[in-house]
Each structure stands twice: as C-alpha cells, then as structure tokens.
Amino acid sequence: MRIDIHSHVIPDRFITALKKTPADFLARLETHGEHAKVIHDQGYVYPLFAEFRDPQAKLESMDRKGIDISVISPAPPMFYYWADIELALRVAGLVNDGVADMVAAHPARLRGMATIPMQHPDAAIAEMERVVREYGFKAVEIGTSIEGAQLSEGRFRPILRRAQELGIFVFAHPYYVGAKAGLEAYYLTNLIGNPLDTTVMVANLMYSGVLDELPDLKICLAHGGGFVPYQIGRLAHGHKVRDETRADSATSPRQLLRRFYFDSLVFEPQALRYLIDLVGSDRVCIGTDAPFDMGDEEPAKAISAIPGITQHEHDDVCCRTALTLLAEGQSGF
Template identity: 35%
Template sequence: MTTPTVDVHAHVLLPEVDALVADLPGHAEAKALDTRRNGPASLAVSGPMVAARIPRLTDVGARLAAMDAQGVDIQLVSPSPSHYHPWADEETAEKLYRLANEATAAHCAQAPKQLYGLGLVPLQHPLQAVRALEHALEQGLLGVEISSHAPGRELSDPAYEPLWARAEETGAILFLHPFGCTLDERLDRWYLSNTVGQPTENAVALSHLIFSGVLDRHPELTLIAAHGGGYLPTHIGRSDHAWSVRPDAQSCAREPSSYLRQVYFDSLVHDPHVLRELVRVAGPDRVLLGSDFPFDMGTEDPLGALRAARLSDADFHAVRGGNAAALLPKE
C-alpha cells in the first residue's frame, strides 16, 4: 500500500472566533500592535491576499480540490495563528479555545479520512493549558498549536511543565507556530515581520525548550516546528559552541544539536539546499512535508519543493508522508 502524502502545515480560518473577540476590550489594541509590527504597506497586501483565500480556508470542498491539485492526500489542519489572541483574559480565553477546538473538529469531520485537526492553547494563562489540551483531545483533535511565547513568558517558563507532561503522556502533537515577532517596529517594512520575524521566533522558542532542559525532562514529547525550525537548525553549531565553552549555556544535558533529533520539522524552508541541510542535521525521520496552506508565504507545490532537494528515494518518501503517517491514528 502506498504511503499517503501528508501536509502537516495547513490552516483553517474560523469566523466564529473572529466574531467572539471582535468587540471585546483589548482587541483594538492588539490590532494596533499588529499594524505597528507589520507596517501599513504589508497590511495593504495581506488583506486582499487572505480575502482571496477564504474559500480554501473555510470550505472543505475547496480545500479538498486544492489538495488534489497539489497531490496531497492528508492535511494536519491548525487554526490560523491570528486566532491566538494572547491579550484575552481568562474567561475570554476559555471561550476562545473551546470554540476554536470545536470549530476545527467540525471542519475536519467533513472529511475524516483526509483531514486531521489541532486545537489551541492560551499560553498567556498557563493554568488553562492542560484543560485546553484535554478539551482538544476530547473533540478528536490530535493535539494543539502553540505560539513561540506569551506576553511575559517564554516556553522555558516552569509554569508550562504540566502542559509538556500531559502532552507527553497522551502522545498529543504540539505544533510550534509563531505569530508576530517581538522585534516589533524594526521589522515594519518589506514584510520583514514575517520573512525575518517568523524564523527568528522559531529559533528563539526552540532554544528556550532546549537550553532550559524541557526536552531533557520530556524526551517523548511530539513537537513539530513550523518553517523548518527557523534559523536554528542551520546555525546550531553556534549553540553547540556556546554550550561547550560557556558555563551559563550548559543547563541542558547534552550539546544542543542532539536535541534536533527529538523535534519534528516541517519542510517549508523555501530553499532546496536548506532543506537538505535540515534533513542532515535533524535526520530524515524528523522532517515532515509542510506547505503553510493556503497562505502566500507557503508553497503551492510542496511536492515540487521537496523534489528540488534531490533527496534519496527513501528520504523523499519519508518526508513526503512516511514520517507523518506514523503520527496519525491507525485505521
């Protein structure tokens, strides 16, 4: 039986969530921050770009047709990171994650053999994190999508230990996908907020998980890093050097590069040479096909991008779907 082609980086837009937060205190301030971070020129492009993709983001029929055109059999569908809303208070955050989890599950239930879903966790309220994960699993979702940080908290914060422990215990998938970058207005032109900001956030978040010992304490955590893990995998030698010469960087048990083989990475790096390097440093069994469906910073041809890396046949098929299939429920 041929292994299905699995795209682990695909999004759904949830109008129910947008409606929930639209008129709430804090939403306008968050939108203003987003404007400052991205700059007016980028927002002027992003609005029409998203509008043109609404059918593929919301309609299962349009999604399946696009998947068929790409040669993709299965998607792991996560909410648009615009639904994180880290400004939300505890009451709002609980309503938000429950609504997002239920709406994502309902979307995927329309094509249960082809769509598997992830929910959301409000990282700004660590005490809600395990409840949010449990709720997602109760809906039949495979895990949750998380951002690279929350206001005032990094992923190394001890407050998240119960989340890592429960995710490891249940085998839930954690999909690390940043939204926004704390470099703020320094990246407010030329879409640097995304092109530089996202891989920076990935690298910082993963570094917190590695150096803090989270991956020592939770070696069986199923963690997928979007955007190929950002800058970290191709610059991991600098982390290894720091670990070898700096006592203050020796808080993890082994050299940092060794932890890359505990993390899964999507293939969305936009450069075949970088993809080959990612496969080399993380291992061919730790890279998964990812497209960022259907946004413009993704790829319309994820299999073509994978072929361009000129991997061995075995590695190509592992990344194409073999590795991800092992993370999906068995029929």
C-alpha cells in the first residue's frame, strides 16, 4: 500500500463562493475556453486543475501514480493568513468543509487535513477542534511562517500545544510571502525559497525550546525537510559553540532532528538514501505535491530507485510512517 501525505485540493465550496463574490476573497476566477485559473490579489496565480476540486479526478491521478490513499490538504493560497478574523474563519470553514465533502465521497481512499487561521490563535484553535470533532481529521496544514512571523513565536504556542493534546500532526508547508532578494528570477522563490523557508522554521523551532516544551508534538516537513537534513551538522555545531543558540534550549539540534517527519519529495534517489540513513525510514513518507508542476508524477519509481533500499525501509516510506502519523492501523484499510 502507498499513502501520499502531500496532496493538495481547492474544494468546490470555496470556488463557488469565489465565483459569487470575488471581491470578498480578494481573488478572482478567470476562464478561457476549457481552462480556468485563480488569481489572488496577493500575487498567486495558478491553473484550476480538475484534480484540485473533483474527487474523481483526484482518484484517477492517484491510480495513475500508484497511490492507494491520499491525505488531502488545502493548496497554500488557501491559508489567507493576511485576512481579518471574519474572512479568515470564512475561508477556513469553506475549505475544511469542502475537504470533508471530498473525503466523505471516497472515505476508503482519502483522508482530510485542515487549514486554520493562524494569525488569530483563538480562532485557529476553535477551528482545529471543530474539524477534529466533526470530521475526525488527524492533521492540520500550517505555513512555515505566518506572513513572515515565525511559528516559534510565543503567540502560536497555544495552537501547537492544542494540536499535541488532540493527538493530530502538523504538516508544515512553505508558501510565497513577499519579495526575496536574489530569488526574483528563474522561479527561485519556489526552487530555493520554499526549502529555505522550511529550514528557517525548523532552526527556530529547535533553538527556541518549542520542541523541548512540546515533546509529543508531531510535525511533518514538506519537500524532504528543505535544507535541514544536509545542514544539520552546521546547526548542531553552532549550538555547541555559540551562546545565542543555547539561550532557550539545551538540546542539540542533532537530537531534535528525529522529532520531525519528512516527505519524500526531493527528486534525487541519493538524497532520499541520505535522508533515510540520517533520520530512519520510520520518519519518511511519500509526498507528491499533486497536482502542482513541482510534484512527483512517479512516486513509486522514486522510492524503488533509492539505492540499497530494503523491504522494511520500502514499507516504512510507502505506508507505515504515514499510518503512524494518522494513528491508524493497517487493519483499518
């Protein structure tokens, strides 16, 4: 069995509301023949692929890639972290209820992941509790930063603590926020900027003491953890020799690395081999980033190409790690 932990949707509930009153959402839908795209005032522009909104199209894509189960999460433009509390809660409700609709249509093959309005912590906690209570969601997707604010900041701690108490996991996903010097050309805002944002988030979580304070919090990192696995030695060395890095945590980043889970989306078999050797196969799971063009169209091939992969490692990456995150046993399938 193969479980994809990183698969995006934009549910019809949101699209219907956007069509009706685009000004309310500071975004619009443009259609040219059979092709539609969503344009956000914040700067996002992306094609509205059928797989984003149609559960059957999602299943057809999964079948093509050899995926048995997908944990579907809102596309990052659905975060709306800049919005006031009324709009932020409206978008989160539309999106999360829409995700639940898709899961209800195919409960054997889809699992839901919610978005929450992080910029309004009390509202974020309330929405997180609602989706767990009403839909049994086992995960929330959170940006690696919140309009530039770091997840390690004290105001976000109650949200992370409540996620730990609820036993759900956090899927940390970067998203484009503002200009990044030197990354303007060649799509580097994504190619380098996204893994960089993940790296900055992880370093702040490690050094700030958040992971010490919340020992049972489960965090899964998109895109193989960004640059963290490759630079963990530098982070650990800095913790040893620099007083600044020990101000809030006495725990070495090397010890904290296995507090994270990682998806497989690195596009290089040798890099996946290194990641498994570094953190263990029980911390790595499939991620496709479907249906974006930076996704993996052949995840089964990517796993099989890992040099020297054992059957145990293969089964961990394909399903056992994801089952651990979802707190589900194979008997449930």
